[in-house]
Amino acid sequence: MTSGKKSSDLNLQSTVRATRAAVPHMSRNGGGSIIHIASVFGREAGGGPPYMTTKAAVIAHAKSLALCSRPRASALTASRQGPSASRA
Numbered sequence: 161m162t163s164g165k166k167s168s169d170l171n172l173q174s175t176v177r178a179t180r181a182a183v184p185h186m187s188r189n190g191g192g193s194i195i196h197i198a199s200v201f202g203r204e205a206g207g208g209p210p211y212m213t214t215k216a217a218v219i220a221h222a223k224s225l226a227l228c229s230r231p232r233a234s235a236l237t238a239s240r241q242g243p244s245a246s247r248a
Contacts (some may be wrong), residue, residue: 163208163210164192164209164210165214166210166213167208167210167211167213168210168214171214171215171217171218172214172216172217172218175196175197175218175221176221179194179196179221181193182194188233193204194222194225196219196221196222197218198215198218198219199211199212199215201215202214202215202216202217202218202219203216203219214222
């Protein structure tokens with residue numbers, strides 16, 4: 161599997177699938193909240209191209225859903241975390 165495919169599956173496709181599964185439940189229950197985990201590198205340079213591209217897509221997905229789902233969803237947010245040290 162290519163790096164781009166892995167990034168897309170992990171960062172974008174999983175977000176889209178989870179959101180698609182949650183929305184019907186939210187609609188039936190009067191709303192709710194969805195939080196997409198994005199990254200500052202979805203808006204700024206600093207990560208590898210596949211990572212940055214998929215995180216930008218996660219941010220765009222959240223913005224689009226927030227506009228399209230009003231007033232059904234109480235909140236839809238893309239959390240853009242900054243870099244942190246890790247032992248990866």
